[in-house]
Amino acid sequence: MLGYTLKRLLQMIVVLGAVSVIVFLMMSFTGDPVFMVVPIDATEAEIAQARRILGLDRSMPEQYAIFLKGMLQGDFGRSYVFREPALDLILERLPATLEIVVVAMLMSAVVAIPLGVYAGANPGRTESRAIMTGSLVGISLPSFWVGMMLIFLFAVKWNVFPSSGRGDTVEVMGTRWSIFTADGWHHIILPSLTLSLGTMAILLRITRAGMMEVTRQDYMKFARAKGVSRRGVLYGHGLRNALIPVVTIFGLQLGDLIAFATITETIFAWPGLGKLLIDSIYRADRPVIVVYLMLVATIFVVINFLVDILYTWIDPRIRVK
Amino acid sequence: MTEALLQVEGLRTHFHTFSGTVRAVDGVSFAVGRGEIMGLVGESGGGKSVVGFSLLGLIDPPGRIEGGTIRFDGEDLTAAGEARMRRIRGREIAMVFQDPMTSLNPLHTVGRQMDEVLRLHTDLDAAARRARSVEMLESVGISRAAERLSAYPHQFSGGMRQRVVIAIALLASPRLIVADEPTTALDVTIQSQILKLMRRQIRERGASMILITHDLAVVAEMADHITVLYCGKVVERGPADTVLRRPAHPYTRGLIDSIPNPALRKERLNQIPGMVPDIRNLPVGCNFRDRCPRATALCAEVEPALQDRGSGQWAACHHPLDAAP
Numbered sequence: 053m054l055g056y057t058l059k060r061l062l063q064m065i066v067v068l069g070a071v072s073v074i075v076f077l078m079m080s081f082t083g084d085p086v087f088m089v090v091p092i093d094a095t096e097a098e099i100a101q102a103r104r105i106l107g108l109d110r111s112m113p114e115q116y117a118i119f120l121k122g123m124l125q126g127d128f129g130r131s132y133v134f135r136e137p138a139l140d141l142i143l144e145r146l147p148a149t150l151e152i153v154v155v156a157m158l159m160s161a162v163v164a165i166p167l168g169v170y171a172g173a174n175p176g177r178t179e180s181r182a183i184m185t186g187s188l189v190g191i192s193l194p195s196f197w198v199g200m201m202l203i204f205l206f207a208v209k210w211n212v213f214p215s216s217g218r219g220d221t222v223e224v225m226g227t228r229w230s231i232f233t234a235d236g237w238h239h240i241i242l243p244s245l246t247l248s249l250g251t252m253a254i255l256l257r258i259t260r261a262g263m264m265e266v267t268r269q270d271y272m273k274f275a276r277a278k279g280v281s282r283r284g285v286l287y288g289h290g291l292r293n294a295l296i297p298v299v300t301i302f303g304l305q306l307g308d309l310i311a312f313a314t315i316t317e318t319i320f321a322w323p324g325l326g327k328l329l330i331d332s333i334y335r336a337d338r339p340v341i342v343v344y345l346m347l348v349a350t351i352f353v354v355i356n357f358l359v360d361i362l363y364t365w366i367d368p369r370i371r372v373k
Numbered sequence: 374m375t376e377a378l379l380q381v382e383g384l385r386t387h388f389h390t391f392s393g394t395v396r397a398v399d400g401v402s403f404a405v406g407r408g409e410i411m412g413l414v415g416e417s418g419g420g421k422s423v424v425g426f427s428l429l430g431l432i433d434p435p436g437r438i439e440g441g442t443i444r445f446d447g448e449d450l451t452a453a454g455e456a457r458m459r460r461i462r463g464r465e466i467a468m469v470f471q472d473p474m475t476s477l478n479p480l481h482t483v484g485r486q487m488d489e490v491l492r493l494h495t496d497l498d499a500a501a502r503r504a505r506s507v508e509m510l511e512s513v514g515i516s517r518a519a520e521r522l523s524a525y526p527h528q529f530s531g532g533m534r535q536r537v538v539i540a541i542a543l544l545a546s547p548r549l550i551v552a553d554e555p556t557t558a559l560d561v562t563i564q565s566q567i568l569k570l571m572r573r574q575i576r577e578r579g580a581s582m583i584l585i586t587h588d589l590a591v592v593a594e595m596a597d598h599i600t601v602l603y604c605g606k607v608v609e610r611g612p613a614d615t616v617l618r619r620p621a622h623p624y625t626r627g628l629i630d631s632i633p634n635p636a637l638r639k640e641r642l643n644q645i646p647g648m649v650p651d652i653r654n655l656p657v658g659c660n661f662r663d664r665c666p667r668a669t670a671l672c673a674e675v676e677p678a679l680q681d682r683g684s685g686q687w688a689a690c691h692h693p694l695d696a697a698p
Contacts, residue, residue, distance in 0.1 A: 084663055176434075270475035277429055277470075278541065279463035279493045282455075289478050324462075368525045 059361070060064065071349040075342055076116050084108075085215045085338050088132045125345070127178040129339035133332070138339035141328065142347060147227045148218060149317070149324035153309040155231070155240055156247035160304065163248075165291070168350035172294070173286050174261025178310070183256070190253030199246040206242060213242045216321035243320040247313060251305040258301050260292025269293070295366050304360035311348040377404035377427070378581050379549060382440035383464050384418075386427045390567065397423040398603040401440070402679075405549065405581050405598075410572070412596030412613065413585045414628065419600055420605040421585045425551045428583075429466055430458040435609040445549070461629065467542035469571075471554040473534035477526040482539055483510075483521030487544060494545040506545065513540045513570060520678055523687040533564035536570065542572055550575060550582045556591065568595060589628050604660040607679060611686030619695060621688035623665045659691070667692040 090102045108120055122129065128138045165203065167187075171180040205364050207215035219239035229358035230236025267290060275285045314326030321327075325344065332340040363370045386398040391658070397420040405411045413421050426432055428443055430450060441448040445465065453461070470476035478486060487506040491497055496642055497505065510518035513536040535555065542550055552571065556564040572595055577580045584595055592599055592613065599617070600610040601624065609622040620626045627645035647664035650656060656663070662672040669692065671674075677689045 270470055270472060271478040273426075273431060274468070274470055274476040274538075275478065276431055277462055277468040277489050279459050279461075279545075280489065281459060289481070292480050293478070321529075369479060369527050 060357050062332055064350075067353055068346070068349055071346065072120060073116070075345045076228040079338050079342060080112065080115075081319050082336070082338075085132070088336055088338075121328070128343045128346075131332075131337050131340050133335050133337045133340075138337075138343045141340055142325065142343045144227070145323060145325050145328045146347070147312055148322060149285055149310060149326065151229065151231045151236075151314070152240055152275065152322060152324065153244045153306065154245060155244040155311060156301070156309060157306055158249065158322060159244060159248040160252035160255055160305075163300070164252045165259050166182065168259025168298075169255040169263050169286055172260040172261045173267055173290070174325060175264055184260070187256045190205050190256075193249065195246055195250065196315050196319060198249055199316055202246055203319070215242070243316050243322050246316045247309055248320070251302075251309065253297060254301055254305065258297050259291075259294060262297055263290055266290045266293045292366060296363060299359055299362050299366065303355045307348075307352040307355045310351055376529065377546055378409075378446060379405040379583075380442075380444040381424075381428075382442045382444070384424065384427060384443060385439040386423050386436060387439050388436045390435055390653075391664055395653050396605050396655070397436070400601075401602065401605070401607050402441075402609065403600040403610055405583060407548075407581060408579050409597045410575060410584055410595055412580045412592035413583055413602065414587065414589060414592055414599060415602035415611070416587055417641060422553050422585075423605075424602070425468065425583065425585055426551075428551060429462050429468060430455070431462075440657075449651045456482060460494075463490050464545045465547055466549045467545070467547040468549060469535075469538055469542050469550060469555045471550040471672060472550075472558040473531055473538050473594045474558065476538055477534060479526055482523050482525055483529070485606050487522070487537075487541055490541055490544045506540075509540045509544055510537070513537070513543075513574070514566075515540070531559055532567065534557060535563075535567055539567070539571060539574065543578070543580075546578065546580075548580055550580060551585070553585045554584060554587070555584070557586070557588070564591075565594075571595075589617070590632050601628070604655060606660065607687075607689065608661065609686070609688040609690075610679075611682070611688075612684070615686050619686075621682050621693040622661075622687060622690045623694060624661050624666055626694055627664075659689075667694075 073141055086099060086103050086106060086108055089106065090099055094102070100109075110118075126139060130136060131138045131141055134141060149226075167183050174180050196245060202213075203215045206213040215297045218230045219235040219237075219240060220233040221230050221236060221305060222232045223229075224232055230239060263286070267286075272289055275289045276282070280288065293317075310325070312326070313322075313324060316322070316325045317326040318330060328340065329344050332344070381404070382402050384401045385396070388395040388397055397640065399420075401420070401424060403411065403413075410635065413424060416420050416524055423432070423436070424460070427438055428445075428450065430438075430453070432438060438451055441451065445461070446524070450458070450461065459554055476482070484503070484506060488499075488502050491502040491505060495502070495505075506522060507518045513519055514534065515533060515536055521529075525535070529537060535558075539555075550571075556567050559567060567593060573580070574580075586592060596613045598611065599613050601608050601616070601622065605625050607627045609616060609620065615623060618628065620629055624645070628642035631645065645664055650660060650663065656673075658674050658676055659665070659668070659672040660676075662668040665672065671691050675691070677691045679687045679689045680693075682695075690696060
């Protein structure tokens with residue numbers, strides 16, 4: 053197990069190294085950042101000087117070496133716009149995104165798994181068909197539309213949830229969280245619901261497919277012959293056997309939502325990573341974009357690692373090598 | 374004679390499928406006495422397993438028990454609700470499945486799967502349940518039982534797994550074991566070990582068993598009574614000795630003749646000609662007549678009823694074997 057973890061850590065480093073090269077190259081092709089720094093009426097000499105200070109006059113490999121060295125020391129440079137360390141900016145926004153994403157994922161799982169189990173165990177029933185049709189709707193609706201409809205209904209028409217912002221925050225472990233205040237929760241519900249619908253539908257369909265397969269297995273009938281209740285058989289024996297693909301998709305969706313909550317955050321004016329990313333792209337704020345991309349890559353790699361560990365925990369026949 | 378432990382009367386279990394109603398079990402009656410092993414014999418698709426699942430109330434839609442009674446120790450199980458059936462399954466009637474490779478949950482340890490039965494059906498505390506599980510594993514011939522409790526099914530061989538399945542079935546001391554082809558999926562060398570184990574365990578506990586099999590050789594070794602099913606109907610039943618030595622129904626005769634007999638050293642094995650008719654579309658009259666050497670016009674018109682042949686033997690045939698053809 054320790055050997056496996058070390059090996060995976062090494063893999064992660066390789067992947068992140070590759071990502072850093074790609075990010076660096078991409079950034080070099082997206083225009084000359086020197087114009088973001090100098091005043092609009094700067095002279096040639098001033099531009100050349102700025103270029104020298106920023107290190108942009110050096111060769112590409114040299115620039116990459118400097119970039120890498122800074123990154124390893126946690127120094128991604130300062131945001132051109134905010135004049136603050138880019139990493140701090142990102143880390144400040146990360147909790148806001150994590151909040152709505154984690155709540156969204158929990159909502160999806162809590163709704164999707166029982167419905168998926170039901171639909172998988174009773175495939176012929178009318179209720180199951182209704183669930184499956186509902187899930188198709190969930191997959192098909194674009195999140196920007198869902199977000200706007202939720203705002204229209206719950207914020208404008210019935211006035212039960214606020215339409216934007218994080219609400220009250222409280223400082224825990226050095227960062228500000230909405231999730232620990234009642235008003236914060238009030239604000240979290242709508243954006244999280246918007247984020248959760250797509251994932252909910254996918255998880256539901258995966259759970260159902262797995263359960264349909266599993267309910268045909270002999271051990272399900274054997275468990276019933278032992279006197280286990282139908283419900284006990286479905287959840288105690290069936291669900292875990294259907295869980296591997298569900299966990300896989302859950303992990304992928306989790307990373308996906310953290311990385312691409314952008315649209316929902318924009319609609320609900322939620323000050324998370326996505327909004328920061330959009331703002332940074334508009335303003336060509338390279339250091340912030342770089343940190344963002346590296347962070348997203350790290351999150352994906354770490355989630356995948358955790359999912360692999362989960363496999364071995366779910367199914368003892370799977371061995372980590 | 375005291376009342377039998379299990380008395381099945383006119384059991385009918387049908388499956389309503391798109392292509393018609395399958396009368397998998399159609400008016401089956403038999404009894405299993407206390408401490409008795411009853412062999413339920415027939416070809417594949419003859420409705421044997423459906424009888425077993427019917428007893429436990431485990432017929433899932435589109436299947437349904439359409440009629441008949443299942444008297445277990447005087448109680449009609451066809452009238453029992455799901456809650457009552459849950460207390461009967463595992464505690465009063467336990468089942469051993471055909472394929473030990475698939476009847477254990479691959480993700481739970483053997484210990485947990487055993488513990489589940491004791492948790493459901495006894496008031497024992499955790500330590501006592503564990504002790505009971507160890508004891509049971511040992512009694513079915515699994516060594517180092519205490520260690521093996523934390524092993525997963527895939528760490529056992531097929532024969533060992535079937536021993537575990539048997540141990541699980543016996544755990545709550547049920548009075549009836551329904552064993553559905555318990556040795557069919559096993560290596561020949563293991564088969565007789567498992568059968569002997571089952572017989573010993575059943576006898577020691579004074580329990581009864583229904584042994585569902587297509588293999589008359591197995592039945593000959595194990596059973597006290599035999600019930601022969603064909604197309605969901607009982608065609609013959611009686612004490613094992615009598616039925617095997619003097620079968621009255623041509624179908625039973627055919628089954629006996631298809632057992633290889635090394636003493637005869639025949640070039641070809643006898644077989645029953647033809648195939649089992651489509652159960653969704655059974656002919657009028659005797660279901661076996663197309664494959665029967667003794668069939669007459671009568672067989673095509675009138676379905677034979679079970680008739681007493683004396684000394685407990687019953688057969689459903691117009692032209693039974695010891696009578697003139």
